[in-house]
Amino acid sequence: MQMSNRVSGFQCSPIRRLVPFSRDAEEKGIHVIHLNIGQPDIKTPKEALDAIRSYDKDIIEYGISEGELFLRQGLARYYEKYGLKISPEDIMITTGGSEAIQFMFMTLCDPYDEFIIPEPYYTNVATFANIAMVTLRPVTSSSDDNFALPSIAEFEKRINKKTMGIMLCSPNNPTGHVYSHEELRGLLELCRKHDIFLVVDEVYREFCYDGKRFTSVLSFTDYQDRVICIDSFSKRFSMCGARIGAIVTRNREVLESALKLAQARLCPPAVEEVAAAAALNAPDDYVEAVRAEYERRRNVMISRMQRIPGVRCSLPKGSFYFVVDLPVDDAERFAIFMLRDFSYNGCTTMIAPAEGFYVTPGLGRQQARIAYVLNEEELLMAAECIERGLKVYRRTVMGIKD
Ligand SMILES: Cc1ncc(COP(=O)(O)O)c(C=O)c1O
The missing domain is CATH 3.90.1150.10 (Aspartate Aminotransferase, domain 1)
Incomplete structure (x- = not known):
């Protein structure tokens, strides 16, 4: 057939x-x-596994579409440890970072809109963009300079009326590059100039080496309306099968719109939300x-x-x-x-x-x-x-x- x-x-x-x-x-x-x-x-942290083992509800009920408040509060406290002021209302829990990427494209873009992305990029983004009928415009980064961010001018050349945003992954899958404060600021200025979003997938946030400091896109509060962070528990707490991720943004309009998608898929995995909240209590x-x-x-x-x-x-x-x-x-x-x-x-x-x-x-x-x-x-x-x-x-x- x-x-x-x-x-x-x-x-x-x-x-x-x-x-x-x-x-x-x-x-x-x-x-x-x-x-x-x-x-x-x-x-996986013992705290998360214990939470699953001791889950004692008689019914595994549907939960709240945007994610349980206890988990969003826990995540807000986690961000605070990194100096990021995020309120639980700035967070939507998703079925993995994967769903967060999908919701983001569906919320920001109409069919044939465009997103600019440095390549090589996390390959599954292509399928999520395809589902939303979004065209990815690549800016090629090269192994010759360890996949550093191409110049801002290269990004600007690709901006047109259909461009809705730029998407990065930092620390990067697949290249391992970690974008600097200056690189992010440069892109944010470009985004402001052209009134588009900067989406950064930060699911590997903790995994930076050689004393390199990680800069979260969420730390740029002066650009907060155009900043969206994709997050996930999968790698940080080695709980990939739990399927818990998040969209984090101080732009409430984005989350209110994404909520229509979240409501249609009802809720993120309920038992795993309990486990994820417990993982946040793992020792530092x-x-x-x-x-x-x-x-x-x-x-x-x-x-x-x-x-x-x-x-x-x-x-x-x-x-x-x-x-x-x-x-x-x-x-x-x-x-x-x-x-x-x-x-x-x-x-x-x-x-x-x-x-x-x-x-x-x-x-x-x-x-x-x-x-x-x-x-x-x-x-x-x-x-x-x-x-x-x-x-x-x-x-x-x-x-x-x-
Ligand atoms: C950069 C990046 N973003 C998102 C994801 C999806 O993660 P999740 O398991 O939370 O759906 C992955 C998974 O490998 C990833 O590497």
Whole structure:
């Protein structure tokens, strides 16, 4: 049967579309090291798990569409710890940061409106933009300068009557770049000049390294009408399956409009809201320990990957991903080769080909996104597999004699 043209035009997630190959490898008894997806192996805070275990209601009822007040109050207190004055009324709880992005596009844009976004970008944004029939206008950032923000002039060139906003992700998925105070201010001035929004996805807010300070877009109170923050509990508290996120903005009109969407989907997951509120009571050193662990893993993985001949990657400043240039003709072909045709000591890797993280066709074809969410031993084994796999791939598939 014929499916809609709309869905037929959507991409399958480059993070998940090679899963059939990894399943086949696993069925053959090969241990697949998953570098493709940001699923941490870190334990969820005990407070959150205990809250689920002790949930004692007789009925799991529908909750409030904008999210339970206790959770919004808890989140407001959490922001206060970072010096951000946010009231519970500035927060809408969503079914993950994913729904927050979807609601944001649906609320701000009509079909064929445009959003400007630095590429490579978090690939699922493409599908959310497609659902809302929003066109993404890319500004290309480059591995040559560690994916720094392109010039403000490059953003301005892409603004037209249809532009509703600029969307960033900081710390960035997939590049690991953390946007500075000056970069954000520059963009906010541009947004004010053209009367558009700045949306920043801050779901990796805590994961900044080398002493780099994180600047939240919410700290720019003088631009507060045009600032929207996307947030999530998934990574911060290693509770990706709980599906709790948020839209945070002091622009009440935005939240009032988004509420129509929230009411139609009734409420965010009710038991998980209780767990999320409990996670906010985890000791302050929980998140710090997680951050320090990711920083160690980053150091291990980057220094090992940089020793592989022909591989290029630089030290990311945040999140838990980086984009790597591979000495291959096509990173997707290489990713499939690793899953279907290669193993070393019973192991192989699954990487996310980066082409789907770009709007511009052809870009990222020789790049992959690597998530360093696993323990050091697994990461080192994965890098070993990549090094050995590259040698075989280049010789047997590309016909190159190194
Ligand atoms: C940048 C970014 N935003 C949003 C999300 C979605 O997160 P959630 O699990 O809260 O839907 C992710 C998930 O990987 C992400 O990396």
